[in-house]
């Protein structure tokens with residue numbers, strides 16, 4: 443079946459005709475494995491922020507801490523600097539207000555001309571939110587442009603060491619040239635792309651992290667097995683499970699995959715369109731029909747998965763060659779990141795983040811259910827499928 447571009451959406455950059463160029467830029471310049479390594483220092487910085495927040499209370503609702511940490515990490519990758527809390531909160535506020543209103547603004551996609559009159563107030567509200575966003579993000583883009591110019595002149599003088607510089611997402615956007623129009627991106631266009639980057643990566647990853655930790659609280663024996671496995675790899679007294687250690691902990695990867703199967707943050711992918719008539723099982727799927735996939739149900743299919751509603755990470759330890767095909771290149775048994783050419787471009791980054799944070803959270807704390815409470819795995823639909831009753835845990839430092 444030929445499934446193509448995502449449907450147009452007023453809040454996304456996907457209506458841009460040069461989307462493909464943007465996607466290639468993202469995957470080859472920022473999400474390429476060699477580049478991802480250069481953000482290790484950022485991950486450690488964010489881990490310290492998260493651990494400090496968790497240390498300050500023994501019993502904690504962790505959702506906000508997870509969300510904030512994932513946001514800090516993406517802000518760093520996007521704008522290249524370790525910004526202070528006040529500035530990060532400002533960015534978070536403008537982003538969240540737009541994100542939370544996105545459903546109310548969806549109607550503006552329809553009847554654009556008459557809608558300008560019918561929904562005048564709503565349009566004004568949207569423009570105001572976009573102006574607020576520009577006011578916060580454009581200065582950061584401008585600052586990055588200045589850093590780039592200064593670096594270029596230093597390099598000309600032979601004073602700058604190329605190896606020490608960590609490229610941010612904005613740096614790559616400053617270099618892009620639109621092939622058709624033969625021009626660089628305007629600041630507002632870069633705001634769109636940065637916004638997509640921040641929104642697409644924050645709640646998805648923090649929601650997955652919360653679901654995984656919830657299962658580790660609910661099933662202490664799984665948590666203990668993880669801890670013992672990490673102990674066999676990380677030296678005594680070592681505070682951090684380092685990125686290079688993650689591959690030596692197979693049960694860790696299995697827990698993350700099981701979390702994504704049982705609780706995919708997105709129960710559907712972005713709406714796609716069929717670009718030509720297709721017959722499927724005798725049914726006609728007409729050209730331009732909107733198409734989606736029931737991501738969660740695929741991972742819960744009892745014809746494919748034994749005891750699908752149980753949390754059993756071991757099922758991922760017995761793969762043919764030990765590597766589960768999460769991107770569905772050989773077969774599709776689950777697709778938390780989508781599949782095919784519009785698959786989430788950051789699946790590798792997301793899995794790295796999940797493994798790194800889950801490992802370090804278990805290494806640093808014993809996570810227990812709060813007395814008189816129980817872990818409730820009911821779901822609620824927000825931007826992602828979140829825990830209806832957010833995870834609250836009792837944390838005892840292990841080190």
Ligand code: HEM
Pocket residue numbers: 448456465516638639642643644646647650706707708710711712713778779780781784785786787788789791792793
């Ligand atoms: C556990 C974490 C994540 C999950 C479950 C997830 C899942 C998804 C899904 C289901 C899609 C739609 C695919 C489709 O329409 O076929 C998507 C798209 C996307 N994701 Fe992710 N994602 C995650 C993390 C991230 C991160 C960390 C980033 C960025 C740094 C990111 C950036 C994107 C972008 C830019 C798109 C749109 C791609 C396009 O339109 O071509 N995602 N993601």
